[in-house]
Amino acid sequence: xxxxxxxxxxxxxxxxxxxxxxxxxxxxxxxxxxxxxxxxxxxxxxxxxxxxxxxxxxxxxxxxxxxxxxxxxxxxxxxxxxxxxxxxxxxxxxxxxxxxxxxxxxxxxxxxxxxxxxxxxxxxxxxxxxxxxxxxxxxxxxxxxxxxxxxxxxxxxxxxxxxxxxxxxxxxxxxxxxxxxxxxxxxxxxxxxxxxxxxxxxxxxxxxxxxxxxxxxxxxxxxxxxxxxxxxxxxxxxxxxxxxxxxxxxxxxxxxxxxxxxxxxxxxxxxxxxxxxxxxxxxxxxxxxxxxxxxxxxxxxxxxxxxxxxxxxxxxxxxxxxxxxxxxxxxxxxxxxxxxxxxxxxxxxxxxxxxxxxxxxxxxxxxxxxxxxxxxxxxxxxxxxxxxxxxxxxxxxxxxxxxxxxxxxxxxxxxxxxxxxxxxxxxxxxxxxxxxxxxxxxxxxxxxxxxxxxxxxxxxxxxxxxxxxxxxxxxxxxxxxxxxxxxxxxxxxxxxxxxxxxxxxxxxxxxxxxxxxxxxxxxxxxxxxxxxxxxxxxxxxxxxxxxxxxxxxxxxxxxxxxxxxxxxxxxxxxxxxxxxxxxxxxxxxxxxxxxxxxxxxxxxxxxxxxxxxxxxxxxxxxxxxxxxxxxxxxxxxxxxxxxxxxxxxxxxxxxxxxxxxxxxxxxxxxxxxxxxxxxxxxxxxxxxxxxxxxxxxxxxxxxxxxxxxxxxxxxxxxxxxxxxxxxxx
Numbered sequence: 001x002x003x004x005x006x007x008x009x010x011x012x013x014x015x016x017x018x019x020x021x022x023x024x025x026x027x028x029x030x031x032x033x034x035x036x037x038x039x040x041x042x043x044x045x046x047x048x049x050x051x052x053x054x055x056x057x058x059x060x061x062x063x064x065x066x067x068x069x070x071x072x073x074x075x076x077x078x079x080x081x082x083x084x085x086x087x088x089x090x091x092x093x094x095x096x097x098x099x100x101x102x103x104x105x106x107x108x109x110x111x112x113x114x115x116x117x118x119x120x121x122x123x124x125x126x127x128x129x130x131x132x133x134x135x136x137x138x139x140x141x142x143x144x145x146x147x148x149x150x151x152x153x154x155x156x157x158x159x160x161x162x163x164x165x166x167x168x169x170x171x172x173x174x175x176x177x178x179x180x181x182x183x184x185x186x187x188x189x190x191x192x193x194x195x196x197x198x199x200x201x202x203x204x205x206x207x208x209x210x211x212x213x214x215x216x217x218x219x220x221x222x223x224x225x226x227x228x229x230x231x232x233x234x235x236x237x238x239x240x241x242x243x244x245x246x247x248x249x250x251x252x253x254x255x256x257x258x259x260x261x262x263x264x265x266x267x268x269x270x271x272x273x274x275x276x277x278x279x280x281x282x283x284x285x286x287x288x289x290x291x292x293x294x295x296x297x298x299x300x301x302x303x304x305x306x307x308x309x310x311x312x313x314x315x316x317x318x319x320x321x322x323x324x325x326x327x328x329x330x331x332x333x334x335x336x337x338x339x340x341x342x343x344x345x346x347x348x349x350x351x352x353x354x355x356x357x358x359x360x361x362x363x364x365x366x367x368x369x370x371x372x373x374x375x376x377x378x379x380x381x382x383x384x385x386x387x388x389x390x391x392x393x394x395x396x397x398x399x400x401x402x403x404x405x406x407x408x409x410x411x412x413x414x415x416x417x418x419x420x421x422x423x424x425x426x427x428x429x430x431x432x433x434x435x436x437x438x439x440x441x442x443x444x445x446x447x448x449x450x451x452x453x454x455x456x457x458x459x460x461x462x463x464x465x466x467x468x469x470x471x472x473x474x475x476x477x478x479x480x481x482x483x484x485x486x487x488x489x490x491x492x493x494x495x496x497x498x499x500x501x502x503x504x505x506x507x508x509x510x511x512x513x514x515x516x517x518x519x520x521x522x523x524x525x526x527x528x529x530x531x532x533x534x535x536x537x538x539x540x541x542x543x544x545x546x547x548x549x550x551x552x553x554x555x556x557x558x559x560x561x562x563x564x565x566x567x568x569x570x571x572x573x574x575x576x577x578x579x580x581x582x583x584x585x586x587x588x589x590x591x592x593x594x595x596x597x598x599x600x601x602x603x604x605x606x607x608x609x610x611x612x613x614x615x616x617x618x619x620x621x622x623x624x625x626x627x628x629x630x631x632x633x634x635x636x637x638x639x640x641x642x643x644x645x646x647x648x649x650x651x652x653x654x655x656x657x658x659x660x661x662x663x664x665x666x667x668x669x670x671x672x673x674x675x676x677x678x679x680x681x682x683x684x685x686x687x688x689x690x691x692x693x694x695x696x697x698x699x700x701x702x703x704x705x706x707x708x709x710x711x712x713x714x715x716x717x718x719x720x721x722x723x724x725x726x727x728x729x
Contacts (some may be wrong), residue, residue: 017512030054035066037497040078041137041475044485044619045069045187045209046357047078050475051495051638058085058496059474066559067550069187069484071367075208076616076633083627084474085496089458091471092500096473098674102469107503107511110468114426117467118154119453121424126153127404131422132414135429136163136195136367137619138505139480140494140545141530144378144537145361145509145522146428148369150404152396152521153513157407158422164410166323167364168373168705169331170357176332177302177339177588178574180542182365182487183356183378184348186560191216191350197225197307199338200324200711201358203485204233205615207322210358224308227252228324229610230640230682231675240307241679245298246608246712247597249325254285254594255293256308260344261285265312270346274546277589282339284591296594298677315354323360327710331702333592339584343587349575351529359485359706361619362475366483366502369543370534374407378534388541395537410704411436411699418445420572427453428472428505432653433462434620434688435698437708438663455508458621461688471502478504479527481553487572488558489548534663539564542581597712599662601679605714607645608680609661610691612711621686637691638671641681641717646672649717655691659683660719667720681715 009134015055032052039046052060061082063072084090094110094516095102121130132154134146143161148544150159171181171268178184190196190213204211211234218224218237226235227242227249235241244252260283271278290301292429311317319342324332326598347353359365371378371392381388383406393400408416416422418441421724436442446452448467454463455470463469476495498504503511510522511704524530528550539546547563547570560570580587601608616633625631639659640649651657653672658665659681676682685693 026234028499030059032059036476036493037488038476038493038495039482040074041362042077043082043207043362043624044364045207046362046482046484046490047074047209049078051082053495055617056496058082059381060323060494069488070209073209073212074078075628075645077618077624080629083629084623085476087458087626088628089497091457091459092502095469095471101257101329105233107501110470111508111512111515112466112499113416114453114512117424117453118516121450124157125423127467128155128157128407129422130154130424131158131408131409132156133413133425133427133430134161134367134372136161136361136364137528138367138429138490139482140361140366140370141414141477141480141507141527142428142509142536142625143367143372143529144370144534145506147376149380149513150372151511153516155402155404157404158374158413159372159407160410160413161367161372162410162432162435163361163364163368163373164706165708165710166360167326167357167368168282169322169326169328169702169707171368172332172336172705173335174341174357175341176590177336179580182561182576183354183485185354186486186488186573187213189352189354189573190214190318193217193222193316193318193707194352195223195225195310195317197236197317197319197338197341199227199319199321200326201322201324202230202232202234202612203227203320203358206360206613207358208615212663221488221645223314225307225310229608229677229680237340239304241309242299242303242308245296245609245677246680247271247328247600248297249328249334249595250330250592251288251293251296252304253334253341253527253595254288254305255290255297256311256350257344258285258288258293259290259305259308260312260341263308263312265308266344267346271344274346274451274586275343275589276584277591278344278577280591281589284434284593301469309440310424314347316350317345317347318353319355319371320358322358324711327364327700327707328712329700329709330592330595330597331707332704333590336590336592340589343589344683349573350579351573354573354575365485365487366481367491369553370481370538374409379538379545380543381541391540392537407588411701411703411706411708414442414445417449423450425449425452426455427452427462430619431460431462431622432459433465434685434692434694437694439692439694439711442663442698455505458622458626459501460620472505473498474503474506476503478506481531481550482557483561485562487559490558491550491553510629525563557597583659587592588598592682598709599713605661605716607715607717608677609659609696609715610629610680611685611697611712612682613686614684617684617686619686620690621688625686632686637644637645637668637684637687637693639668640671640673642674642676642678642680643672643674644678645681647668649672650719651717656720658720659696659714659715660718661698661715663698666690666692666693685710
């Protein structure tokens, strides 16, 4: 597992130096014209990196050891991330669909046709018949601009983003429990925790740099508890592993809290002084004895008791989770049930004690803060709150009545396209054909659109259905900020100009707004002007960037929000002194009883299917599947299956099998491993078409967050006689 984190010296020792003038593994012998201090484009850790630039091209990288989060270390994706820059698939001109495929176009033609299509569709069907889908890997500036563009230039309520597939269950639960959506602690608190619970997070593969923080805690004597259906790499070094049955997460949290209360391992003073709702929660979990919890979750009662003992007796503790407990029709309830453990022991708002969400996308935190969600206005304001609406309408210079209300979430937008209610779409850096469950339905929806424009830097699988493709920008081709999973706003610096005739994303959006007659609201000359407006728009809101500037962020290696004034230092650790963001200053317990997943195993589909990531790939793979070294590490999806299940089915390692759910089937090689529950299979989701795991997954949604249930559905496995994978023989 140590090989997932590389320093420059370790990388060279393993792979050797790069031949002269061959920019392969990150160390090109040519002298760069400049080194640009910026950040990795993958995941919410946002590791610092220095890009080597020569002749306006990125030719390699060097560690940025001064940046405190990763101190020069990078994961395999970070090491190779720059190799996408000169890829032949790079979009360098606008494209317009014809009867014979796509042809190159100039910007005036492409943008005029897009604006004409917007006007035509909205005049015929209404404003909300046109939708906008954004991305959570883009900068804060673009997230703000997307929301403003949709509501001011398009006038539609129907804007959402691909973070709806990632962190929204955590975001909703955080607001319900704490009154605000952000990690309670900086990552630097992790090594000071004496017990760490990692639940539903494949930390070592998806966020390798944070693994180092957990190891430092372990070296300081911490006990590590991992909860997952798979023995992930981080679980192999854990003190305690709880192999939860898919879809049973809240029941396990209730069982742990039952033990804490039974053994008086709770902080009654903290509960009384700083929280509401504990008595209802106490009453709920009374029935979740170790034996009942074992029956529901598949985790041995003795292991449940030991985990509660570790947590209950700790001096300091951290609870970290990711999509494993969030990608469910009860994702919000799962998260709240685990937050109950933190609140019950009063270990939050203190050094080495707290809670955090492992943020999957490059700007998963900032991307959900500035108004590109269907229910949100800038500064984390609620679009249904009259006071919040008045503030933003006045700031934007609009009558409040012209500000659209709450629209549809990402999956609901696709559903309404499928139903013929939404006729037009603009998307940016979103690949729903790969990333949304039940991809056959997504494909049918895209085919029904009267008009679709996609802004992207590669021709994604979704963009191939667009009428017009607008060549946008890679991260290093623009300026901006992103906010990391710990709440630190950091600077992305421009390294190279956009390739060919491609344009910066914000320039495309502003130009299109101008052609829609709203250019006076989008009179920006650079990204810093957008950021300055963003900070002013956020001022006084729940998520306050009011005191931030590019200069301040650079001088401090990032600034944590809330930062309400220019002389405020930022807030690395929230909730100190037990002060929460609800109006009464108190946190909230929540008592949701366990309920089963939307689709459980049965006689016809007797095996649990779950999906997730692998270390060398990122999200829908639009970027990482174009980097040869990352493809070589994991070239195609494999189906992880336990030896006991494989033996029962007569399946051999490397044999091509068919996995079938109620939505479809896919054929892929079996990978027999002992690191998964015998009742469960796992397939990573980064590939498209016939290799797409989301052909099989269930589009059932959480009623609060509207996140899909990626992490559990029912399947069966069929043998394909005589089919083997030659690469695995």
